[in-house]
Amino acid sequence: MKYSNQKLQEEKVFKDPVHRYIHVRDQVIWDLIGTKEFQRLRRIRQLGTTYLTFHGAEHSRLNHSLGVYEIIRRIVDDVFANRPEWDESERLLSLCAALLHDLGHGPYSHSFEKVFDLDHEVFTQAIILGDTEVNQVLKRVSRSFPQKVSDVIAKTYDNNQIISLISSQIDADRMDYLQRDAYFTGVSYGHFDMERILRVLRPREDQVVIKSSGMHAVEDYIMSRYQMYWQVYFHPVTRSSEVILTKILHRAKELSEMNYEFAYEPMHFVSMFEGKVTLKDYLKLDESVIMYYFQMWEDEKDPILRDLCSRFINRNLFKYVEFDPSKEYKKLNKLEQLFSEADLDPEYYLVVDSSSDLPYDFYRPGEEEERVPIHLLMPSGELRELSRQSEIVDAISGKRRTDHKLYYPKDLLMDDSTHKETKEKILAILGVSEH
Template sequence: MQNFYTSTLLTKEKVFRDPVHGYIHIQHRVILDLINTKEFQRLRRIKQLGTSSLTFHGAEHSRFNHSLGVYEIARRICDKFVRNYPSLEVGDGLWDDRERLVTLCAALLHDLGHGPFSHTFEKIFDTDHEAVTIAIILSPKTEINAVLREVGPDFPNQVASVIAKEYPNPQVVQMISSQIDADRMDYLLRDAYYSGVTYGTFDLTRILRVIRPSSNGIVFDISGMHAVEDYVVSRYQMYMQVYFHPVSRGMEVILYHLMKRAKDVYLDEQQELGYSASFLEPFFRQDWRLEDYLRLDDGVLTTYFNHWTDESDPTLSDLAGRFLNRQPFKSVRFERKHDLKTVAELQSLIKRMGYNPDYYTSTNNSFDLPYDLYRPGQISSKTQIEFIQKNGEIIELSEISAIVSSLTGKVRGDERLYFPREITHGFSQEGINLFDNLADEFRSYIENDEIIQHK
């Protein structure tokens, strides 16, 4: 069932000044009302890049401005479609602009369910930001739901179905979620801008010139192949150089173990937290509700971390201090198929030095598939990037780009063993030599050619 709802236009367009897109143009009353809800405003208090801001100090931007950026790119695509590819009859594969509103609302709200320190929080408390996003949209208790229902009684379900990738029009779904969508295009440009790197830059203007609707979703004019090729390479470089940066992952490991230790202390009948963490208690018990989730943001957790530096539990106190004072774990890269025995020996050495390996060591892997084509029978198949040629035939990107072909279907990334940085120097954080010859033995392992130390 398609969405044919309309919405009241603002008497005067409102704009948000944006460093990436210049201006974010708000034309519909419902979009402005959604932005002003408390659930959407919460995104101002959640960093887009989590612990990456501790490596790239400029990366302090929020989920809020990313969400506005995704909306803006989707709005520009809708404008392009209605101007150049308006539907003339049902089923012609062109753009029906009555789909605009559900597209724009889904673009704006797609990250609504992210929690504090998003992906680390999800790992420790087994939450799913996409499921939470849908729950916020559908819950009759949220301001978001009330605004959407003003458009139509079934409109929240329509928007949620786009997020869930179940909406019947693939053009709408792929504009928000595919291998080249408004979400990815905004976060690459935005993250590169705030991180101070050039890896994520690509020609957005050109891509928006060549994008077009089709019966099966979204395609691109063949003339824009190199712009799309550059986008794929930029995405690959951002993952390798920014998102998978070893130091950011070292801080993420500390954050994970800090949260895990707090949870373990809370659940241990022989111990108790000296400072209240009331907003986190439902998550420690795994009995949280949506209203509990919406109370959390980066500031709430950081306040708890400050309290925990004074906890009587030495592990919790130490990890909280390491995180707040940016003391990342160091790492060595290893290959699982060759080096697991050596990793186990390193962990054993760390334990002999007096560290609990459950909280002071971690194997962390970060892998990404830069691009893949559709493969029948895959459990999770990809929506491949396709081009329309002058003769009307469709061709897939890796068939015409040697660069993308070299990346297609190849998982990139690495696996690392993380441990306290002071171990490689043979001294505790206080500067006391506590490790005797254990540190020398540890270094002899990581200087082996088969394990490559991160410099």
């Protein structure tokens, strides 16, 4: 029997708090789960530093990847099975792309990427196509199969149906992480009727659409996403921890460029600092490695690196005030000057952080990050873009919400042992009480 068609002698089942059970019947999927590159995802948290805000948010990228796989498995095995618009030969490709879509995430994903100018999707493709255990498994299907999986993740595969299942405005990725993140953070915002949405999904030639009878379930899904972004993903305390994490990495990189002698040499970061990251180096990094260095750097000679690491490890985070950079730039300039006078480097201790989200958008050809809209399948067979049918979705379509915060170390400003008058001026400008 061809490897691509091989089934396990007995189905494997994972218990899961979101989907109850995750079913594995295909030998290829079971073999991919067992690779060291996939198992590495156990050591990467799904929500980065969010555990410092919501103590339950300790779940991993591996949890999420299995969840996305399970949603796709249900769609292709149950919802789309025997439908003429669905090509059964694409089943295994859909399952593999779903399972591996987050394979390239690094520790504290997005913060890490910003500092070192990396892209997890590029690394996902590199793992799939490179000298890895994952690649060896995929090549057993066919020599061209790794490239096909990579193309789905890169959104360049010639079957848009599969791409939209894994990456669109209503996809298996979002359907899993909204519910999973809500479960582990303990909030109620991310819940929606996924069962209903799965029942009304329909394959079309170049996309996946929703039966119009399921419109209200989709409205609920979009509002759940909106609430999760502002109540969980963009929580100001989480953003404070991300600011500190980012500044630690910036400081370590800056010190390396200054030929600073670390008490404990950051060997795992050398290629990052030099901008010559190899796949082998990248795969050695996980959050346990990062935390080890942060603990070691608590004893560094450099006072900034030492302080920032201690803050992150012991959750002594920066405080924040509302801030509008377009109107308050003069205030920021004055604060930067005063921080310098108080021997607090504004590069590390006065940080403007912005968060922005577009909950739903219709098709805007040629625009950056153009979004394929959600289409409703009307009883007549006509396709209608969601916001034209739903007043709720129309009200938020194309409306980007942005929030700005100014982060600072209140504890250092309250310490009046040095630069007392300057610190009082800073607190007054920030509008912060000394009590």
